[in-house]
Structure formats: C-alpha cells, structure tokens
Amino acid sequence: xxxxxxxxxxxxxxxxxxxxxxxxxxxxxxxxxxxxxxxxxxxxxxxxxxxxxxxxxxxxxxxxxxxxxxxxxxxxxxxxxxxxxxxxxxxxxxxxxxxxxxxxxxxxxxxxxxxxxxxxxxxxxxxxxxxxxxxxxxxxxxxxxxxxxxxxxxxxxxxxxxxxxxxxxxxxxxxxxxxxxxxxxxxxxxxxxxxxxxxxxxxxxxxxxxxxxxxxxxxxxxxxxxxxxxxxxxxxxxxxxxxxxxxxxxxxxxxxxxxxxxxxxxxxxxxxxxxxxxxxxxxxxxxxxxxxxxxxxxxxxxxxxxxxxxxxxxxxxxxxxxxxxxxxxxxxxxxxxxxxxxxxxxxxxxxxxxxxxxxxx
Numbered sequence: 001x002x003x004x005x006x007x008x009x010x011x012x013x014x015x016x017x018x019x020x021x022x023x024x025x026x027x028x029x030x031x032x033x034x035x036x037x038x039x040x041x042x043x044x045x046x047x048x049x050x051x052x053x054x055x056x057x058x059x060x061x062x063x064x065x066x067x068x069x070x071x072x073x074x075x076x077x078x079x080x081x082x083x084x085x086x087x088x089x090x091x092x093x094x095x096x097x098x099x100x101x102x103x104x105x106x107x108x109x110x111x112x113x114x115x116x117x118x119x120x121x122x123x124x125x126x127x128x129x130x131x132x133x134x135x136x137x138x139x140x141x142x143x144x145x146x147x148x149x150x151x152x153x154x155x156x157x158x159x160x161x162x163x164x165x166x167x168x169x170x171x172x173x174x175x176x177x178x179x180x181x182x183x184x185x186x187x188x189x190x191x192x193x194x195x196x197x198x199x200x201x202x203x204x205x206x207x208x209x210x211x212x213x214x215x216x217x218x219x220x221x222x223x224x225x226x227x228x229x230x231x232x233x234x235x236x237x238x239x240x241x242x243x244x245x246x247x248x249x250x251x252x253x254x255x256x257x258x259x260x261x262x263x264x265x266x267x268x269x270x271x272x273x274x275x276x277x278x279x280x281x282x283x284x285x286x287x288x289x290x291x292x293x294x295x296x297x298x299x300x301x302x303x304x305x306x307x308x309x310x311x312x313x314x315x316x317x318x319x320x321x322x323x324x325x326x327x328x329x330x331x332x333x334x335x336x337x338x339x340x341x342x343x344x345x346x347x348x349x350x351x352x353x354x355x356x357x358x359x360x361x
Contacts, residue, residue, distance in 0.1 A: 001301075001302050001348065001351050002302040003302060003303045003304060003339055003344070003348045003351065003352060004304045004339070005304035005305055005306050005337070005339050006183055006304075006339065006341050007343070008182060008343075010343035010344075011343060012343070015239070015243065018239050018242075019189070019236055019239055022235045022236060022238070022239050023232065023235070023236075025235075026231065026232055026235050031231060032230070032231050032232060033228060033230075033231055034228070034231060035231050037231050037232075037234040037235040037238060038056055038229055038231055038234045040234070040238050041054075041056055041229075041234040041237050041238055041241075042054045042055065042056055042194075044238065044241050045178075045194060045196075045241075048168075048241070048244075049160075049168035049170065049171055049196065050167070050168060050171060051168070051170070051171050051176070051196040051197070051198065052197070052198040052199075052200075052203075053196070053197050053198065053199075053200070053202075053203035054194055054195075054196055055194060055195045055196075055197075055203060055206050055207055055210070056192065056193070056194050056228075056229040056234060057192075057193045057194060057195060057206075057210050057227045057228070057229055058191060058192070058193060058210075058226075058227040058228060058229060058230075059179065059180075059181070059191040059192060059193040059227075060088065060157040060177060060178060060179025060180070060181060060193040061088040061091065061092060061179075061193070062193055062210070062227040063177035063178060063179070063193040063194060063195045064088060064089065064092040064127075064153065064155060064177045065092040065095055065096060066195055066206050066209050066210055066227060067153045067174075067175035067177055067195055067206070068092055068093065068096045068098070068125070068153065069096055069209055070175065070195075070202050070205040070206045070209060071124075071125065071151050071153070071174060071175070071202070073093075073096060073098050073124050073125055073151070074096050074097045074098055075097040075098070076098075076122060077097075077098040077099070077122060077123075077124040077125075078098060078099045078100075078101045078120060078122040078123045078124060079093045079098050079099070079100055079101065079123070079124060079125045079126070079127060080100075080101050080102075080103055080111075080115055080118045080119070080123060080125070080126040080127065081093060081100045081101065081102055081103070081127050081129075081313070082102070082103060082104075082105050082109075082110070082111040082112075082127075082128070082129050082131075082328070083102045083103065083104055083105060083312045083313055083314050083323075083325040083328035083329075084105045084109045084129075084131065084309065084312050084313075084325075084327075084328035084331055084332060085109075085129045085131060085155065085309075085313065086157065086308075086309065087313065087316070088155075088157070089127055089129055089155050089313075090102075090313050090319050091318075093127075094318070094319075098124070099122075100313075100319060101118050101120070101123070101321075102118075102312075102313060102314045102319070102321050102323060102325065103115045103117075103118045103323075104323070104324060104325045104326060104327050104328050105131075105325075105327050105328045105331065106327055107327055107330075107331070108131070108132075108134055108271070108272060108273075109131040109132065109134075109285075109327075109328070109331050109335075110128070110129070110130075110131055110134065110135075110136045111126075111128050111129065111136055111141075112327070113137070113140065115141075115144075116144055116148065119148055119150070123148070123150060124150065124151060125150055125151035125152065125153055126141070126145055126150055126151075126152055126153075127152075127153045127154075127155050128141055128152070128154055128155065128173075129155040129157075130154065130155065130156050130158060130159035130162060130169050131158065132158060132271070132279075132282055132283040132285050132308065133158050133159050133161075133162055133185070133274075133279050133280040133281060133282030133283060134159075134162070134271075134272075134273060134274070134278065134279040135159060135162045135163075135164050135169050135278040135279070137164075138154075138164055138167075138169075138172040138173075139164070139165070139172075141172075142172055142173070151173075151174045152172070152173030152174055153173055153174065153175050153176075153177065154169065154170050154172060154173040154175070154176040154177065155177055156169045156170035156176050156177060156178050156196075157177065157178065157179035157181075157184070157193075158179070158184065158185075158280075158282045158283070159280055159282070160178055160180075160184065160185050160186045160280065161185050161186070161244065161248050161280035162277070162278055162279060162280040163277045163278060164277070164278045166277075169278075169280075170196045171196055171198065174197065174199065174202065175195055175196065175197045175202060175206070176195070176196035176197070177193070177194070177195055177196075178193055178194040178195075178196065179192075179193050180192035180193060180194070180233070180237055184282070185244070185247065185248065185251070185280055185281075185282050186237065186240055186241065186244055187240065188233040188236050188237050188240075189233065189236050190230065190232075190233050191230070191233070192229050192230065192233040192234070192237060193229075194229075205222075208221065208222060208224055209222065209224045209225065209227075210224065210225065210226075210227035210228060211224060211226070211227075211228060212224045212225065212226060246342075247342040248280065248281070250342045251280070251281035251282075251340060251341070251342065252275060252281055254281075254284075254340055254344065254346075254349050255274045255275060255281045255284055255340060256275060257346070257349045257350070257353070258270070258284055258338065258340070258349065258352075258353065259274070259275070261349075261350070261353035261354075261357070262286070262353060262356055262357070265356060265357060265360040266360060267288055267289070267290065267360050268286055268287070268288050268356070268360055269286060269287035269288065269334075270286055271284060271285050271286070281340065283308060283337045283340065284337065284338045284340040285308065285335045285336065285337050285338075286335070286336055286338060286356075287330075287331065287334040287335050287336070288334060288336070289334060291307075291333065291334050291335065291336050293359075294336060294356070294359055295307070295336055297355070297359050298352070298355055298356070298359075301351075301355045303339065303351070303352055303355060304339060305336050305337060305338060305339070306336075306337040307335065307336060307337065308335065308337050309332060310332055311332055312325055312328045312329050312332050315329075338352060339352060
C-alpha cells in the first residue's frame with residue numbers, strides 16, 4: 001500500500017467538477033482581479049469566524065507583514081516570536097526592519113506562558129503561533145499583552161477552524177493572519193491569505209497597504225505594495241468553504257482513530273487536545289526519540305510522513321540567537337507528522353496505525 005502524506009490529486013470528482021465549473025464561470029465573466037468572488041470570500045469568512053473585517057491578500061506571509069506595517073512596527077522595535085514556527089513568522093519582522101526576539105515553547109510547540117520575560121523597552125508586539133492547528137491560550141496572552149501595552153498579531157496560518165470558548169483563532173489579537181496555502185485545512189489551488197481585525201482603522205490601513213497605498217484609484221496616501229488576492233483563488237476558496245465543516249469532521253474522525261490505535265504504543269507521545277475545539281486537527285504530530293528511525297521504517301512500508309519543523313529559527317543563519325529553547329529544540333528533533341487529510345481512507349489510517357504498532361512492539 002502506498003500512502004502519501006498528502007496528495008491533492010485525490011480530490012473527489014464532485015469537488016473537481018465544482019472547481020472546474022467555478023473556473024469556467026469566472027472565465028466567462030472576465031473578472032480576474034477583485035470583484036464579486038473576493039467580496040464573497042471576505043463576507044463568508046467574516047460570518048464564519050465572527051470577524052468584523054476580513055481582508056483577503058496574496059498569501060499568509062504577506063498577511064503577517066501587512067499586519068506589522070499597519071501597526072507601524074519597524075526600525076528599533078522588537079517583536080517576540082516563538083522559537084518553533086515556520087520561517088515567515090520571524091522573516092516578516094526582519095523585513096519591516098524590526099528585530100525578532102525568540103522565546104521557547106511548551107511541549108506542544110506553543111509560545112511558553114512565561115514569554116513576558118522576553119519583554120524589553122523596545123518590545124512593540126508579540127506573535128503567538130497556533131502551531132499545528134492548536135491554539136495558544138489567548139485569553140491569558142491578551143491579558144498579559146495589555147498589561148505591557150503590546151500589540152498582538154496572531155499567526156493563524158495553520159488554525160482556520162480552531163475556536164476557544166466559541167471565539168475563532170485570529171479574532172483575539174489586533175490582527176489575525178491566515179494562510180490558504182493548498183496544504184491547509186482551508187486551502188486554495190495556489191497562493192492566498194487573509195488578515196482579520198475588529199479595528200476599522202487597521203482594516204482601512206491594511207486594505208491600502210496591499211493595494212499600493214491607494215485610498216482610491218490613483219490616490220496614493222502611503223507606500224504600499226501589491227498583495228491583492230487572485231480572484232480565481234478567491235472563487236476556489238468559496239467552493240472549498242462549502243465543504244469545510246464536512247472536511248473538519250473527517251479530520252477529527254481520523255485523528256480519533258490514530259489516538260485510539262496508538263494509545264498503547266510505548267515510547268510514542270501523542271498530540272494533546274487534538275479532538276478539542278481549540279485544535280483544528282491540521283497536523284497529527286507524534287513525538288519520539290526514535291523519530292528518524294520511525295520515519296524511515298514507515299517509508300519502507302509506503303507511508304509518507306513529514307517533519308514540521310526540523311530546525312528551530314534561533315539555530316538558523318539569518319536569525320542566530322542565544323537562549324534556552326529546550327522545548328522547541330526537542331520538538332524539532334522528535335516530532336513527526338502522520339498523514340491526516342480529508343482524502344485519505346479509513347483503511348489507510350488503519351494501515352499506518354498497524355505499521356507504528358509493529359515499530360513499537
């Protein structure tokens with residue numbers, strides 16, 4: 001049996017036909033920048049996530065940079081970033097001229113609760129990352145941030161569909177940033193992203209920044225850039241949104257199968273809280289000191305896996321930093337992502353479970 005980590009060619013025929021139909025419809029209309037599909041996407045996301053303003057943009061990395069620029073974070077400013085995250089989280093801080101200050105995570109890869117120790121007189125913001133789809137305790141973090149007058153930018157690239165007390169990831173902070181990269185729970189067929197905010201002024205600033213700083217056509221009031229979403233991707237996302245709840249239910253079902261099947265595997269640490277509402281089951285990440293051996297063993301069995309992520313940011317050349325990043329570094333060396341997506345089959349989940357049981361007799 002061959003089980004890829006993720007194979008988007010497996011999208012079912014009904015969904016493929018709906019996407020083809022949407023493309024044909026947009027081809028006939030001839031609107032490929034802005035337009036109805038973008039407006040519909042922003043409206044659908046605002047309604048689903050209960051966000052006052054949802055601003056579609058070119059990708060999740062741009063969303064983070066737009067948030068920083070809208071909050072006027074730049075030279076001499078510092079921004080606290082978890083040591084374990086995709087590079088974009090720190091990359092955008094450097095791109096606006098500010099300095100990323102790294103702090104360790106907890107065992108799940110979420111920004112450690114004592115992150116306030118990283119605050120200095122130059123600290124302007126903190127970026128909590130909802131890693132693997134599991135949310136940081138946002139009520140606590142928001143209270144801590146307000147005590148120090150810090151902006152909060154949520155990196156929700158992996159957390160669309162995660163909720164905490166009924167409130168969606170990305171709607172707690174000053175700005176929430178989403179990625180619709182094809183591998184995400186809500187993914188386009190190309191690059192796309194979004195900023196969420198409940199602040200009207202920030203909404204206006206982000207909209208101008210992503211469209212060359214224009215207040216209206218040809219009236220440029222600030223230095224912006226081109227980060228407009230592709231209208232066709234917005235149209236595709238509107239199709240995927242119709243199935244989002246169904247896909248989420250499938251992810252939870254498969255995550256439960258993994259948990260039940262692997263609960264007795266000694267030497268294997270399973271993800272915590274993956275069936276709760278504050279985790280969207282984006283990635284099923286197990287931890288073991290034998291990670292590389294397990295990865296090779298599963299590959300021999302035809303099972304694809306992935307590592308999210310093999311290196312922490314403070315160990316990388318562009319962001320080299322000293323500090324105690326024990327939990328983050330352990331996760332980078334122990335974490336292995338198992339196949340989990342709406343297009344995998346139950347018998348394939350069972351095959352993966354059996355293979356791991358054989359590895360941990």
